Amino acid sequence: MRYKQIDNQLFIENRKRLVSRLKPNSIVIVHSNDIMPTNADGTMVFKQNSDLFYLSGVDQEESILLLAPDFPDPKFREILFLRETNEEIAIWEGHKLTKEEGEQTSGIKNIKWNQDFEKVLYTILAESEHIYLPSNEHIRNASLVETANDRFIKSCMAKYPLYKYERLAPIIYDLRTIKSETEVKLIEHACHITEQGFRRILETVEPGVWEYEVEAEYAHKFLSNRSKGFAYTPIIAGGFNACVLHYIENNQQLKDGDLMLMDVGAEYANYNADMTRTIPVNGRFTKRQRQVYDAVLRVKNQATxxxxxGSAIPEYHAAVGELMTEELIELGLIDRTDVKNQDPEWPAYKRYFMHGTSHHLGLDVHDVASIYKKFEPGMVFTVEPxxxxxxxxxxxxxxDNILITxxxxxxxxxxxxxxxxxxEDLMNK
Structure with missing residues (x-):
C-alpha cells in the first residue's frame, strides 16, 4: 500500500458496530474482491471490496473475514484468513501480509491461512443459526461480473442449505453511511490531494493544451502524494465536451474562449474525493460565461x-430544482410559462440541469446508502449542480464534498x- 497505515482501532470499532446489529448465533463471511482479468495474461489494478476493507483494513486479494460473535470459544469469534505467501510469490508478485501484519492491520488476533477456511467454517457452523453474506445492492449496480462473494453465496447455500441466510448489505450500508472522525480525515486528505492537482492546473492551462495533458498533471500530483490515482475515470472536457455528462475521452485540444469542465478526484487509502471545477481556458470568463458560472455557484451554495x-435526498433534490428554476429564468433560458406548463415528472429546469445534485461519498464514490434515509451528522455528500x-x-x-454536522x-x-x-487571478499570476 502507498498510504500511511491506518490505526486499526477504526476497523475494531466498525466490527463492534456491525456485531451489535446481528441476530443471535450468527456468523458473517466477507471475501475480498478478485484481481480482474483483461486479455491474455493481463490484469486490472486491484481494488478491494469496500465492505471487507471497512471491517478489516486489509487491502489484499484472496482474503476472507469471518465473524462469529456468539461462538463459545472466544478465539473463534473473529478470524482473518490470508493468502499464504512463500519465496516464489515474493519474487514474482512482491510482499504479501504475514500473520503478524494481518493482526497489526485489522486488530484481529486469530489470523489463519486460506487453506484452513473450510475446516474452520464447518466447526463454527455447528454452533450457528444465521449466516450473513454480502451482495452488491447499490441502487445503480449494473455489474454482470460474478465476484468472489457471489461465488461463495452459491457454494455456501448449496453446501449448507438448512441455515437461515441473511442479507449483510442493509446493515453494513447503514453503518457505512455515518463516517467516523478517522474516515472524515481520510476523505479530507483525498480532498487535499485533489486541491494540489487543481492548483497545478490553474498554473498550466492555456489555449492549445490537450485535455489528456491536463489529466496527466492531475495524475502526477495524485501519485506523488501517496494516492493510487483517480478515484474514478476523470472528465476533462473542453468546450462542447463539457455538455456531455460522462465525457471521458479527454482527447481534444483546448481552444481560446472555451470553458473546461474537470470532474476529478483523488483516492487515498480507498477513500475518495469527488470535485468538479470549470475554468476559462484563456484565464478570463466572458460576460455570458460569468453569468452562468455565478448562477451555478449560487445554486451550489444554497444547496449546501x-x-x-432531517432532510432526505428526494425532497432535497426537489428543493434544489426550485432554486435552479429561478436562476434559469434569470438567464433567459426558460420562462414562467415553461414552468407553468411543465411535466412534473420532467420539470422545465431539467432541460439545462438534468442530473441529481448530491450523492453519498466514502469508500465508494457513489457510496452506499438508501436515498430515503434522513440526513444525519457524519454523512458525507457531494453537492454538484x-x-x-x-x-x-x-x-x-x-x-464540493460536504460533511453534515x-x-x-x-x-x-x-x-x-x-x-x-x-x-482568474490564479490563472493570470
Missing part, C-alpha cells in the same frame, strides 16, 4: 445550506478555489 440533519447550454457551447458544473455542515473542499475572481 439545505444539507442539514450544473447548467449545460449546448446551443451556446457552455457547460458548467461546480462540486449536528449544527449544519462543513465543506471538506473549503480550500479549493471556486470563486470566479480567484480562479
Amino acid at each position: 445550506d439545505l444539507l442539514k440533519p 450544473g447548467i449545460y447550454i449546448r446551443e451556446e457551447n457552455i457547460g458548467i458544473r461546480l462540486e 449536528k449544527d449544519g455542515h462543513r465543506n471538506l473542499m473549503r480550500n479549493i478555489p471556486i470563486h470566479a475572481d480567484e480562479i
Whole structure:
C-alpha cells in the first residue's frame, strides 16, 4: 500500500458496530474482491471490496473475514484468513501480509491461512443459526461480473442449505453511511490531494493544451502524494465536451474562449474525493460565461445550506430544482410559462440541469446508502449542480464534498478555489 497505515482501532470499532446489529448465533463471511482479468495474461489494478476493507483494513486479494460473535470459544469469534505467501510469490508478485501484519492491520488476533477456511467454517457452523453474506445492492449496480462473494453465496447455500441466510448489505450500508472522525480525515486528505492537482492546473492551462495533458498533471500530483490515482475515470472536457455528462475521452485540444469542465478526484487509502471545477481556458470568463458560472455557484451554495440533519435526498433534490428554476429564468433560458406548463415528472429546469445534485461519498464514490434515509451528522455528500447550454457551447458544473454536522455542515473542499475572481487571478499570476 502507498498510504500511511491506518490505526486499526477504526476497523475494531466498525466490527463492534456491525456485531451489535446481528441476530443471535450468527456468523458473517466477507471475501475480498478478485484481481480482474483483461486479455491474455493481463490484469486490472486491484481494488478491494469496500465492505471487507471497512471491517478489516486489509487491502489484499484472496482474503476472507469471518465473524462469529456468539461462538463459545472466544478465539473463534473473529478470524482473518490470508493468502499464504512463500519465496516464489515474493519474487514474482512482491510482499504479501504475514500473520503478524494481518493482526497489526485489522486488530484481529486469530489470523489463519486460506487453506484452513473450510475446516474452520464447518466447526463454527455447528454452533450457528444465521449466516450473513454480502451482495452488491447499490441502487445503480449494473455489474454482470460474478465476484468472489457471489461465488461463495452459491457454494455456501448449496453446501449448507438448512441455515437461515441473511442479507449483510442493509446493515453494513447503514453503518457505512455515518463516517467516523478517522474516515472524515481520510476523505479530507483525498480532498487535499485533489486541491494540489487543481492548483497545478490553474498554473498550466492555456489555449492549445490537450485535455489528456491536463489529466496527466492531475495524475502526477495524485501519485506523488501517496494516492493510487483517480478515484474514478476523470472528465476533462473542453468546450462542447463539457455538455456531455460522462465525457471521458479527454482527447481534444483546448481552444481560446472555451470553458473546461474537470470532474476529478483523488483516492487515498480507498477513500475518495469527488470535485468538479470549470475554468476559462484563456484565464478570463466572458460576460455570458460569468453569468452562468455565478448562477451555478449560487445554486451550489444554497444547496449546501439545505444539507442539514432531517432532510432526505428526494425532497432535497426537489428543493434544489426550485432554486435552479429561478436562476434559469434569470438567464433567459426558460420562462414562467415553461414552468407553468411543465411535466412534473420532467420539470422545465431539467432541460439545462438534468442530473441529481448530491450523492453519498466514502469508500465508494457513489457510496452506499438508501436515498430515503434522513440526513444525519457524519454523512458525507457531494453537492454538484450544473447548467449545460449546448446551443451556446457552455457547460458548467461546480462540486464540493460536504460533511453534515449536528449544527449544519462543513465543506471538506473549503480550500479549493471556486470563486470566479480567484480562479482568474490564479490563472493570470
